[in-house]
Amino acid sequence: MSLYRTELRRLTKRRFTRYMTLLGLLVLAAVVVGVFFTNQKIDAGQLAQAERQADQQYQEQVRWSERDRAECEKAKTAGTPSDGRYPDDCSVITAPSRDQIEAEWFLPSTFNFRETFDETLIPFAAILALVGFVVGASFVGAEWSTGGMMNLLLWRPRRLTVLLTKLAALLTGMLAVTLPAAVLWFAGFWAVATFRGSTEKVTSGVWQSAMLTGVRGVVLVLVLTTLGFALASLGRHTAMALGGVVAVMVVGQFGLGILLSMASVKFAEAWLLPTYILAWMTKTVTLQNWDSCNATYYGECKPETMDITWQQSSVLLSVAVVAILGAALWAMRRRDVS
Amino acid sequence: MPAVLEIEGLRKTYKNRRRGTRNALDGFDMRVDAGQVHGFLGPNGSGKTTTLRTLLGLIRPDGGRMVLLGQEVPHALPAVAGQVGAIVESPQFFPHFTARDTLSLLAGAGEVPANRVDEVLELVGLRDRAGERVKTYSLGMKQRLAVASALLKKPKLLILDEPANGLDPGGIREMRTLMRNLAESGMTVLLSSHILGEIQLICDSVTIISLGRRVAFGPVDEVLAQHSSGAVRIRLEAVSDLPVATEVLTQAGVRVTGHPDHLMVAGVDKPATVTRLLAERDLYVSELAPIAVDLESVFLELTATAPVPGQHRQVDESMKVGGTGQSGAAGGGWGA
Ligand SMILES: Nc1ncnc2c1ncn2[C@@H]1O[C@H](COP(=O)(O)OP(=O)(O)OP(=O)(O)O)[C@@H](O)[C@H]1O
Ligand SMILES: [Mg+2]
Numbered sequence: 001m002s003l004y005r006t007e008l009r010r011l012t013k014r015r016f017t018r019y020m021t022l023l024g025l026l027v028l029a030a031v032v033v034g035v036f037f038t039n040q041k042i043d044a045g046q047l048a049q050a051e052r053q054a055d056q057q058y059q060e061q062v063r064w065s066e067r068d069r070a071e072c073e074k075a076k077t078a079g080t081p082s083d084g085r086y087p088d089d090c091s092v093i094t095a096p097s098r099d100q101i102e103a104e105w106f107l108p109s110t111f112n113f114r115e116t117f118d119e120t121l122i123p124f125a126a127i128l129a130l131v132g133f134v135v136g137a138s139f140v141g142a143e144w145s146t147g148g149m150m151n152l153l154l155w156r157p158r159r160l161t162v163l164l165t166k167l168a169a170l171l172t173g174m175l176a177v178t179l180p181a182a183v184l185w186f187a188g189f190w191a192v193a194t195f196r197g198s199t200e201k202v203t204s205g206v207w208q209s210a211m212l213t214g215v216r217g218v219v220l221v222l223v224l225t226t227l228g229f230a231l232a233s234l235g236r237h238t239a240m241a242l243g244g245v246v247a248v249m250v251v252g253q254f255g256l257g258i259l260l261s262m263a264s265v266k267f268a269e270a271w272l273l274p275t276y277i278l279a280w281m282t283k284t285v286t287l288q289n290w291d292s293c294n295a296t297y298y299g300e301c302k303p304e305t306m307d308i309t310w311q312q313s314s315v316l317l318s319v320a321v322v323a324i325l326g327a328a329l330w331a332m333r334r335r336d337v338s
Numbered sequence: 339m340p341a342v343l344e345i346e347g348l349r350k351t352y353k354n355r356r357r358g359t360r361n362a363l364d365g366f367d368m369r370v371d372a373g374q375v376h377g378f379l380g381p382n383g384s385g386k387t388t389t390l391r392t393l394l395g396l397i398r399p400d401g402g403r404m405v406l407l408g409q410e411v412p413h414a415l416p417a418v419a420g421q422v423g424a425i426v427e428s429p430q431f432f433p434h435f436t437a438r439d440t441l442s443l444l445a446g447a448g449e450v451p452a453n454r455v456d457e458v459l460e461l462v463g464l465r466d467r468a469g470e471r472v473k474t475y476s477l478g479m480k481q482r483l484a485v486a487s488a489l490l491k492k493p494k495l496l497i498l499d500e501p502a503n504g505l506d507p508g509g510i511r512e513m514r515t516l517m518r519n520l521a522e523s524g525m526t527v528l529l530s531s532h533i534l535g536e537i538q539l540i541c542d543s544v545t546i547i548s549l550g551r552r553v554a555f556g557p558v559d560e561v562l563a564q565h566s567s568g569a570v571r572i573r574l575e576a577v578s579d580l581p582v583a584t585e586v587l588t589q590a591g592v593r594v595t596g597h598p599d600h601l602m603v604a605g606v607d608k609p610a611t612v613t614r615l616l617a618e619r620d621l622y623v624s625e626l627a628p629i630a631v632d633l634e635s636v637f638l639e640l641t642a643t644a645p646v647p648g649q650h651r652q653v654d655e656s657m658k659v660g661g662t663g664q665s666g667a668a669g670g671g672w673g674a
Contacts, residue, residue: 147430
């Protein structure tokens with residue numbers, strides 16, 4: 001217990017921890033403020049005007065399609081080759097129906113809590129996960145590289161206990177930042193919705209879904225924090241963890257992406273990590289394979305799809321945590337400290 | 339006297355995929371009795387730090403037995419760690435914390451009362467600078483901080499690997515007094531150092547290691563006596579009598595080397611015999627001085643590391659016991 005408290009104290013004393021956390025929170029605050037100022041509340045006048053604009057556009061569409069159809073027919077009777085400009089059957093040229101043109105398109109952007117709040121949790125989790133990763137890596141990495149770990153082991157020779165206690169302290173610290181930040185995030189966007197949008201139809205179901213997304217975000221933060229910690233402990237250096245991840249992300253993922261697309265592999269994104277992180281947050285990511293559809297001029301084309309679900313992501317994240325943390329613990333037990 | 343520390347047949351082999359293996363410790367033995375200041379000596383790379391690291395559970399031995407404060411380690415290390423204060427080879431500290439924070443975090447981890455921090459800071463002379471970041475400390479100040487961290491737990495056994503490294507003359511003397519005081523208060527101190535004058539002044543007993551094996555051990559005066567050459571310097575009242583004296587002593591079977599103003603005789607058990615022999619021939623001795631050996635020369639002899647003019651001795655070229663006398667680089671080198 002004393003070790004746990006001491007490690008918490010060490011964590012909060014680190015300047016790197018403080019600055020990174022502060023930076024992360026500032027970025028989050030900037031996002032809220034930015035959304036606040038780029039959105040507007042819509043009043044009845046604006047709504048009516050948007051309806052009128054939508055009507056206008058609809059009329060235009062109708063006129064254009066009628067002209068096109070007439071020309072198509074004229075070309076057909078004259079027998080001039082259309083060079084693919086017109087379809088064989090001129091009757092397929094039709095205007096969109098009125099309800100396909102939404103008044104919303106003609107409105108300035110407005111923040112609808114019910115529709116948009118869930119999405120905002122993605123940058124929230126991503127930014128805090130990044131903070132967690134670097135703070136976690138530096139927390140244990142700097143200990144290793146400066147000899148602090150060796151000093152500590154002279155006091156506490158049980159190595160696994162030491163490493164796991166450090167991790168527990170780190171995760172506690174991350175939670176202590178993430179949970180209040182999440183509450184503020186909810187509150188902030190509620191305020192944005194109130195003053196720059198609408199909080200209509202926010203049912204208990206909406207709240208529940210937002211809460212669940214929030215919980216998944218917190219889990220993501222903790223997972224990435226653990227991974228940063230474990231990688232740095234394995235490499236016994238902060239730079240090793242950060243460098244390793246940069247290498248994997250840039251060289252591995254980027255290179256892999258290019259390779260896959262050159263080989264025209266179906267659903268190339270299914271091989272890339274960010275897809276899974278996104279799926280974890282949004283519950284499903286639907287990948288589309290446009291190659292499987294021969295696009296016709298006006299005909300509809302449904303691409304082949306593939307769903308990546310949050311369950312699949314959870315398997316991936318668990319495997320990563322178990323493998324990397326396991327390796328770090330094993331190395332901690334076995335390797336000489338010098 | 340009970341042993342505080344016992345090591346038998348300790349082995350540590352460093353393996354390197356490219357350069358093979360290196361036996362840093364090759365059946366090393368050691369014993370330190372309670373309440374003593376024990377010196378741990380050996381040339382560079384002979385295995386001192388490796389021994390201490392192994393003892394403290396930082397590295398895993400490949401064989402042998404170690405007992406600390408009556409308990410087998412590394413198995414019982416968690417139980418005894420609280421009673422063993424140690425610094426191993428100029429320890430590093432997290433550079434951005436102050437000395438006080440560093441010590442207070444260690445104290446927290448080890449359940450030592452917080453007021454002890456200020457006590458040890460006072461003890462090592464860092465009281466007024468304790469609020470500054472370790473990064474800004476000089477080498478000697480860092481070393482003092484390290485000693486403070488080792489003293490923090492009020493240990494029964496204090497292990498110091500080259501604590502005098504970087505200390506100023508005043509600091510070295512203070513360290514000497516501190517260690518004597520600690521030993522008097524019942525603490526056992528194990529001290530590795532290359533400053534042999536220092537060791538000779540403060541240590542009750544020593545262990546000398548060379549290439550991972552023990553070459554000598556015991557109380558300092560015994561080690562010195564065992565390796566003193568028994569040489570005696572003789573001066574006569576009249577320098578002109580020296581040739582006669584040489585003749586007399588040689589006839590009596592004593593090995594004599596003549597010098598312009600004195601004689602050196604070797605292999606005499608009792609200097610009095612010399613006086614008697616000479617007095618019988620009316621030669622009067624004005625000085626009869628046994629040549630005191632110091633730890634340094636004994637060390638150089640035992641480890642075979644005395645410099646030879648015109649040669650540059652390489653590390654690992656030192657005494658190998660149980661082997662073929664002085665080893666070449668191959669003895670402890672990679673590829674064994
Ligand atoms: N991590 C390591 N990997 C490989 N060899 C090592 C390692 N640590 C030490 N050695 C080797 O083990 C031998 C003993 O080293 P050790 O540090 O114990 O010497 P020492 O007696 O403390 O020397 P010094 O007086 O220079 O401090 C040396 O030959 C050294 O090169
Ligand atoms: Mg050493």
